Amino acid sequence: xxxxxxxxxxxxxxxxxxxxxxxxxxxxxxxxxxxxxxxxxxxxxxxxxxxxxxxxxxxxxxxxxxxxxxxxxxxxxxxxxxxxxxxxxxxxxxxxxxxxxxxxxxxxxxxxxxxxxxxxxxxxxxxxxxxxxxxxxxxxxxxxxxxxxxxxxxxxxxxxxxxxxxxxxxxxxxxxxxxxxxxxxxxxxxxxxxxxxxxxxxxxxxxxxxxxxxxxxxxxxxxxxxxxxxxxxxxxxxxxxxxxx
Amino acid sequence: xxxxxxxxxxxxxxxxxxxxxxxxxxxxxxxxxxxxxxxxxxxxxxxxxxxxxxxxxxxxxxxxxxxxxxxxxxxxxxxxxxxxxxxxxxxxxxxxxxxxxxxxxxxxxxxxxxxxxxxxxxxxxxxxxxxxxxxxxxxxxxxxxxxxxxxxxxxxxxxxxxxxxxxxxxxxxxxxxxxxxxxxxxxxxxxxxxxxxxxxxxxxxxxxxxxxxxxxxxxxxxx
Numbered sequence: 416x417x418x419x420x421x422x423x424x425x426x427x428x429x430x431x432x433x434x435x436x437x438x439x440x441x442x443x444x445x446x447x448x449x450x451x452x453x454x455x456x457x458x459x460x461x462x463x464x465x466x467x468x469x470x471x472x473x474x475x476x477x478x479x480x481x482x483x484x485x486x487x488x489x490x491x492x493x494x495x496x497x498x499x500x501x502x503x504x505x506x507x508x509x510x511x512x513x514x515x516x517x518x519x520x521x522x523x524x525x526x527x528x529x530x531x532x533x534x535x536x537x538x539x540x541x542x543x544x545x546x547x548x549x550x551x552x553x554x555x556x557x558x559x560x561x562x563x564x565x566x567x568x569x570x571x572x573x574x575x576x577x578x579x580x581x582x583x584x585x586x587x588x589x590x591x592x593x594x595x596x597x598x599x600x601x602x603x604x605x606x607x608x609x610x611x612x613x614x615x616x617x618x619x620x621x622x623x624x625x626x627x628x629x630x631x632x633x634x635x636x637x638x639x640x641x642x643x644x645x646x647x648x649x650x651x652x653x654x655x656x657x658x659x660x
Numbered sequence: 661x662x663x664x665x666x667x668x669x670x671x672x673x674x675x676x677x678x679x680x681x682x683x684x685x686x687x688x689x690x691x692x693x694x695x696x697x698x699x700x701x702x703x704x705x706x707x708x709x710x711x712x713x714x715x716x717x718x719x720x721x722x723x724x725x726x727x728x729x730x731x732x733x734x735x736x737x738x739x740x741x742x743x744x745x746x747x748x749x750x751x752x753x754x755x756x757x758x759x760x761x762x763x764x765x766x767x768x769x770x771x772x773x774x775x776x777x778x779x780x781x782x783x784x785x786x787x788x789x790x791x792x793x794x795x796x797x798x799x800x801x802x803x804x805x806x807x808x809x810x811x812x813x814x815x816x817x818x819x820x821x822x823x824x825x826x827x828x829x830x831x832x833x834x835x836x837x838x839x840x841x842x843x844x845x846x847x848x849x850x851x852x853x854x855x856x857x858x859x860x861x862x863x864x865x866x867x868x869x870x871x872x873x874x875x876x877x878x879x880x881x882x883x
Contacts, residue, residue: 430863460865563813565677565780566864598865603671608778615670622664634664642666646673648715649865 418659419451419530420623422631425652426639428599439523440597440652441469447481453654454527455595457543459570464514468507468521472571475506480529480536488536492582499538500577507571522570525580526557528593528656535587540580542568544601546612548592548620548657553612555605557581559598568598592620592657599649600639623657631655676718677780679861680737680770681854682763686790686821687728688754695791695821695845696750702847704745709855711740716855719782719862723766727759728752737770756790757798760833764804767814782861783812787854788833789819789842793826802832809835819850841880849878 423442431438439458446452454473458465479502480487487495507521524541539545542559560579561568569579594616596604604613622631639651685699703724710716717740724735729752735743767784774781786805808814818830818839830839842850857873875881 430865561780564782566782566861602674605674606672607674607780611672613670613672615666618666618670626664630664638664638666642668643671646671648863 417530417532419656420628420631420659421446421451421453421654421656422623422628422635423453423455423652423654424632424636424639425597425650426636426644428648428650429644430648431650437466438650439466439469440599440650441466441473441523442595442652442654443473443477444654444656445477445481447484450481450484450529450531451656452477452480452527452529453593453595453656454525455543455597455652455654456523456525457541457597457599457650457652459519459522460566462520462522464516464520465523467510467514468571469523471506471510471521472503472523472525476503476525476527480527484529484531484536488534488584492584495536495582495584496538496577496580500540500571500580503571504576518572522572524568524597525571526595526654528595530587530593530656533587535584535590535593537583537593538580539583540569540571540576542598542601544594544596544598544605546594546596546605546616547590548594548616549589550591551589553616555610555612556583556593558610559601587658590658592623592655594619595654597650597652599647599651600643600653602647602649603643619655620657623655675777675779676715676862677782678721678774679716679719679782679858680721680723680767680784681858682723682725682767682784682786684725684727684759684763684786684788685748686754686756686792687726687748687750688792689728689750689752690792690824691728691821692750696748698845698847699789700748702851703748705848706851706855707740707743707745709852710858713855713859715862716859717741720858721770723763723770725759725763725766727755731755731759731762733762733766737766753795754790754792755796756788756794756829757796757801760786760788760798760801760805764801764808782864783815785815785817785858787817787819788830789821790830791821791825793824793829798829798832805833806835817854821845840875843878843880846878853878
């Protein structure tokens with residue numbers, strides 16, 4: 416059985432700091448009976464409790480996928496999308512009722528990647544980016560889905576969210592690492608014009624071969640804070656997992 | 661930790677998402693004198709304010725179309741750093757329909773340019789200012805703006821200047837928002853509001869509804 420090393424971090428963007436608002440990005444790394452998973456959610460800009468919604472979505476879905484991984488893998492992508500969005504909405508609806516808020520206040524995007532043995536399952540709703548590293552180099556697994564305009568995308572609470580949750584599954588083959596990033600981070604990690612990924616991803620991947628999880632988590636946080644955030648106004652987050660040799 | 665640092669050369673750049681804004685301004689003969697002087701001051705201040713803001717200067721793209729005697733492209737869409745402030749003069753009648761049609765064509769062409777270059781953009785804005793009534797047929801132009809607004813592809817700010825501005829005409833361009841009459845010749849206050857609104861728009865992220873700034877510094881709300 417392969418072991419995967421995981422690390423993630425999130426920091427508030429410069430505009431949220433200026434307005435004294437919380438970071439709306441969240442990340443999580445989990446492990447469940449041989450399944451390794453990373454996930455990331457970017458709370459909707461003006462939704463008042465989207466940081467809470469992002470956290471709840473990640474907690475609920477990572478637990479659910481961990482519990483039902485084998486059954487999910489036997490299903491079609493469309494069925495998986497419906498099921499996962501249904502699970503997330505059930506939890507968000509509960510939260511909305513508990514906190515006497517509308518469901519939309521808990522909206523977020525969703526990105527995840529899970530691996531077990533030689534198979535992976537990944538999903539992507541909204542903007543942000545999922546990249547992979549193979550022997551031959553970096554590649555984009557899933558691009559952002561925006562509407563026509565820069566400030567539009569799809570969220571867990573959007574109409575037809577399930578039809579926008581793109582599911583990827585298959586053999587790992589040569590995939591060595593998965594990188595999830597919010598749109599704030601993707602601004603400096605991915606050039607849209609020619610679909611190029613930043614050398615930084617290779618650099619970070621190299622760190623995973625040499626350092627423990629605590630050091631990696633700390634390094635991700637410091638680089639998001641001191642380097643990546645300086646080039647955007649948005650919240651920044653990353654979740655990474657790499658196969659250990 | 662000292663070796664776990666990223667450097668600028670490890671990262672990539674993307675062009676800022678653009679906010680295309682087209683000003684469609686009445687320069688007919690009735691705007692002569694103080695109104696055109698104030699309008700010129702307002703446009704100058706607007707372009708300077710946008711240029712002074714870190715985000716807005718990278719995001720805002722401004723074009724200016726005037727209608728007075730004929731219809732003219734005074735300023736073509738471009739990065740504001742490359743543009744010069746126009747000096748507007750008055751002349752003749754008020755071909756508003758032709759001017760709005762030209763502005764819509766320019767906005768459409770600009771969006772195509774963004775798409776071909778992989779540049780993200782926000783919903784385009786149009787400011788339509790007049791002190792009178794059109795002297796040409798506005799029906800096609802009004803239908804075009806109305807359709808775009810209903811499909812969330814355009815935001816229009818219709819502004820009347822002075823008592824003779826034909827507000828019913830302006831309303832035809834704007835099915836959602838009623839036209840607003842400028843308070844006196846408070847062009848500078850209007851353009852300050854516009855530059856601040858663009859700054860907010862250029863900082864907005866997915867799912868963020870931009871709250872409109874109060875318009876009372878420039879709008880005549882007495883009616």
